[in-house]
Amino acid sequence: MTHRRIQKVAVLGxxxxxxxxxxxxxxxxxxVLLLDMLPxxxxxxxxxxxxxSADPLLRNRLVDESLQSALEACPSPVFSxxxxxxxxxxxxxxxxxxxxxxxxxxxxxxxKLDVKNEIFKEVEKFRxxxxxxxxxxxxxxxxxxxxxxSDDFKKHFCGTHFFNPPRYLQLLEIIPTAATDKQVVDFLxxxxxxxLGKTTxxxxxxxxxxxxxxxxxAMMATLHIMQDLGLNVDEVDALTxxxxxxxxxxxFRTCDVVGIDTLVHVADDLQTRCPDDEAREWLRxxxxxxxxxxxxxxGEKTGAGFYKKExxxxxxxxxxxxxxxxxxxxxxxxxxxxxxxxKPLEDVRERIVRLQKDEGKPGAFYREFYRRxxxxxxxxxxxxxxxxxxxxxxxxxGFGWELGPFELWDLLxxxxxxxxxxxxxxxxxxxxxxxxxxxxxxxxxxxxxxxLYYHQSEQSYKPIPGTDAFIILDHRSEDVVWKNQACRIxxxxxxxxxxxxKTKMNTIGSDVLQGINQAIDQAEKNxxxxxxxxxxxxxxxxxxxxxxxxxxxEQEWEELHMAVKAFQQATQRIRYSKIPVVxxxxxxxxxxxxxxxxHADKVQxxxxxxxxxxxxxxxxxxxxxxxxxxxxxxxxxxxxxxIELPILRERFLTxxxxxxxxxxxxxxxxxxxxxxxxxxxxxxRRVIAEAKRSVQNLILAGYTAPQPRQDIKVxxxxxxxxxxxxxxxxxxxxxxxxxxxxxxxxxxxxxSGGDLSxxxxxxxxxxxxxxxxxxxxxxxxxxxxxxxxSIIKTGKPxxx
Numbered sequence: 001m002t003h004r005r006i007q008k009v010a011v012l013g014x015x016x017x018x019x020x021x022x023x024x025x026x027x028x029x030x031x032v033l034l035l036d037m038l039p040x041x042x043x044x045x046x047x048x049x050x051x052x053s054a055d056p057l058l059r060n061r062l063v064d065e066s067l068q069s070a071l072e073a074c075p076s077p078v079f080s081x082x083x084x085x086x087x088x089x090x091x092x093x094x095x096x097x098x099x100x101x102x103x104x105x106x107x108x109x110x111x112k113l114d115v116k117n118e119i120f121k122e123v124e125k126f127r128x129x130x131x132x133x134x135x136x137x138x139x140x141x142x143x144x145x146x147x148x149x150s151d152d153f154k155k156h157f158c159g160t161h162f163f164n165p166p167r168y169l170q171l172l173e174i175i176p177t178a179a180t181d182k183q184v185v186d187f188l189x190x191x192x193x194x195x196l197g198k199t200t201x202x203x204x205x206x207x208x209x210x211x212x213x214x215x216x217x218a219m220m221a222t223l224h225i226m227q228d229l230g231l232n233v234d235e236v237d238a239l240t241x242x243x244x245x246x247x248x249x250x251x252f253r254t255c256d257v258v259g260i261d262t263l264v265h266v267a268d269d270l271q272t273r274c275p276d277d278e279a280r281e282w283l284r285x286x287x288x289x290x291x292x293x294x295x296x297x298x299g300e301k302t303g304a305g306f307y308k309k310e311x312x313x314x315x316x317x318x319x320x321x322x323x324x325x326x327x328x329x330x331x332x333x334x335x336x337x338x339x340x341x342x343k344p345l346e347d348v349r350e351r352i353v354r355l356q357k358d359e360g361k362p363g364a365f366y367r368e369f370y371r372r373x374x375x376x377x378x379x380x381x382x383x384x385x386x387x388x389x390x391x392x393x394x395x396x397x398g399f400g401w402e403l404g405p406f407e408l409w410d411l412l413x414x415x416x417x418x419x420x421x422x423x424x425x426x427x428x429x430x431x432x433x434x435x436x437x438x439x440x441x442x443x444x445x446x447x448x449x450x451x452l453y454y455h456q457s458e459q460s461y462k463p464i465p466g467t468d469a470f471i472i473l474d475h476r477s478e479d480v481v482w483k484n485q486a487c488r489i490x491x492x493x494x495x496x497x498x499x500x501x502k503t504k505m506n507t508i509g510s511d512v513l514q515g516i517n518q519a520i521d522q523a524e525k526n527x528x529x530x531x532x533x534x535x536x537x538x539x540x541x542x543x544x545x546x547x548x549x550x551x552x553x554e555q556e557w558e559e560l561h562m563a564v565k566a567f568q569q570a571t572q573r574i575r576y577s578k579i580p581v582v583x584x585x586x587x588x589x590x591x592x593x594x595x596x597x598x599h600a601d602k603v604q605x606x607x608x609x610x611x612x613x614x615x616x617x618x619x620x621x622x623x624x625x626x627x628x629x630x631x632x633x634x635x636x637x638x639x640x641x642x643i644e645l646p647i648l649r650e651r652f653l654t655x656x657x658x659x660x661x662x663x664x665x666x667x668x669x670x671x672x673x674x675x676x677x678x679x680x681x682x683x684x685r686r687v688i689a690e691a692k693r694s695v696q697n698l699i700l701a702g703y704t705a706p707q708p709r710q711d712i713k714v715x716x717x718x719x720x721x722x723x724x725x726x727x728x729x730x731x732x733x734x735x736x737x738x739x740x741x742x743x744x745x746x747x748x749x750x751x752s753g754g755d756l757s758x759x760x761x762x763x764x765x766x767x768x769x770x771x772x773x774x775x776x777x778x779x780x781x782x783x784x785x786x787x788x789x790s791i792i793k794t795g796k797p798x799x800x
């Protein structure tokens with residue numbers, strides 16, 4: 001690995017991809033030079049003599065508008081608005097010479113070879129020798145762009161295919177040419193993983209590389225099977241979404257977002273460029289899709305595709321395209337008993353196994369889809385990649401599949417599915433037959449905590465390169481030292497335990513509280529530290545609202561008090577255990593999940609950690625120590641001579657308005673993470689390993705358990721009065737409902753310290769008692785029960 005440093009990056013092209021790639025580099029602290037063309041009115045040389053033509057605002061209008069458009073997008077491409085200051089804009093005519101100071105030049109212009117080659121001619125004029133040059137092409141052969149370039153250019157040139165949106169989609173395909181220096185490839189693979197937080201996949205320079213090649217095939221296969229089985233749009237999207245571990249956009253919502261014309265172009269291009277593809281006919285675009293293009297039904301870009309939004313007064317209705325009549329009608333919920341039966345199952349693996357056995361249309365769809373998918377990916381080795389894990393990584397990171405094709409094949413039984421494919425007349429390549437003949441019945445296996453994959457050319461199992469830097473709990477079942485219905489405690493080595501749980505939305509109930517206490521008990525007796533982490537998109541959506549609702553509805557106030565107290569005791573154990581506890585949240589970390597983080601010795605979050613104390617949305621206040629902790633942190637922020645109310649007010653509003661961070665960096669700005677103490681990690685696969693390292697660092701620094709605080713400054717009635725006046729004003733201005741105001745008054749009471757005539761130092765337990773009393777009293781309010789019921793039934797908050 002060379003000691004290459006990336007301090008400044010040039011991004012050439014500021015369209016949808018270019019502007020967002022620039023934003024993601026800015027997210028990680030890199031300076032960015034974002035360039036694009038002059039506006040049309042200035043491209044004619046004669047126009048350069050016109051008045052105002054030297055105005056940078058005019059000359060950079062295209063790039064500035066593109067960047068502003070990206071920044072207005074939702075979700076945002078930046079971790080924090082502060083990141084934008086790292087981006088300098090300019091144009092190809094005036095500023096191309098500035099790429100000489102850049103360490104990496106990324107071309108992201110239109111997908112036309114001649115245009116790209118013109119850009120690279122200009123790059124060669126100004127780039128410094130040894131500077132990386134890469135293209136973000138999604139389909140143009142990378143080696144064609146290197147032709148005619150200098151040896152130094154070719155040596156440092158490579159394809160780097162980001163997926164849109166670059167901040168959120170994990171895949172970064174690295175596509176070298178025959179002339180690319182191996183050290184450059186190794187550097188890009190490492191940098192993309194460690195610094196950009198990507199799953200970097202080494203690809204061959206084959207048509208559409210890996211993810212789009214397989215993804216487009218899967219899309220086309222779905223459309224053909226749909227026609228064969230007589231399924232409609234709503235039915236297929238129900239079958240191909242989260243129920244099998246695919247994104248909510250499923251098949252046809254994805255098509256609408258991508259653009260139907262774009263999908264047709266890519267599929268046609270693959271058919272043309274892959275004349276020897278054994279499944280070439282499956283890449284054929286169905287006639288109904290071509291008819292949609294002819295009629296201008298291109299998806300979101302034209303306002304109508306497989307779905308169309310129609311407004312009826314203040315309501316918006318989503319209509320579905322009938323592929324027989326080409327008329328739009330109301331969406332109809334598919335009536336598949338098989339889907340209803342697997343709905344309660346939390347584990348996607350269990351759902352897939354059950355669905356594949358179904359005797360109705362769903363089972364027929366899944367069996368045929370998986371047969372075709374498995375055959376296709378197996379035949380792509382070694383065409384698109386030498387190693388099967390790269391195909392799985394690409395589909396998971398690029399298309400958001402929870403399981404890759406070879407992992408799915410393992411799940412359903414390689415030998416069993418292979419026999420099914422043979423009987424159905426679906427082609428299986430010789431290397432799979434040989435693998436089974438040799439007695440190897442899995443593509444993956446785990447030995448001593450290490451993930452191994454079957455290497456088809458060597459006919460043996462090999463470790464997946466680079467995975468020694470990750471701790472993937474799903475691969476460490478042999479390391480479980482304790483479990484209950486929800487939790488697993490893993491020995492992750494070096495005298496460190498890891499607690500993880502799986503419940504619906506990873507909510508916290510009695511099983512999880514038992515797991516927290518058990519993990520700390522075991523760590524204190526036989527280990528040196530503890531990590532608390534849950535893999536996947538949700539760390540924890542908070543406490544089990546269903547249980548709270550049941551106790552409140554039945555007016556079991558004593559039991560509710562005890563349940564809240566048990567939660568408080570668990571978070572206090574996290575804070576005051578004899579060993580260091582590091583919590584590693586990623587994705588949603590709300591309510592009680594956030595409170596677990598607030599009490600950790602350190603938080604090592606994923607960069608995509610969405611943290612918030614959102615209890616006000618269900619009509620209560622944080623009572624797992626969250627209100628206490630925000631009051632404590634405000635107290636610690638007070639300085640002599642400062643007015644203390646604004647500091648406390650900021651914390652108060654964060655809870656009262658149920659604010660949620662959109663990144664770990666924003667979580668630090670909002671007070672959920674402690675600046676200079678807690679940290680965040682770009683790569684989701686590295687989070688648990690980084691959390692373990694944080695535990696070890698705390699131990700090496702001479703960890704001593706903290707002592708319960710008795711010195712929390714609360715500001716008493718004067719501040720309470722100011723809060724109550726503000727709450728009244730919000731209600732008067734119709735910015736808060738009467739119940740919002742009631743919840744806010746309870747919150748103000750706790751954070752002010754209750755009925756105190758002046759500023760006073762109080763203990764943590766004093767505040768815990770206050771927040772618990774406030775929580776239970778709010779649970780007795782009918783409107784709180786209505787809010788809880790809404791969350792339970794619909795998953796959506798109710799503002800009543």
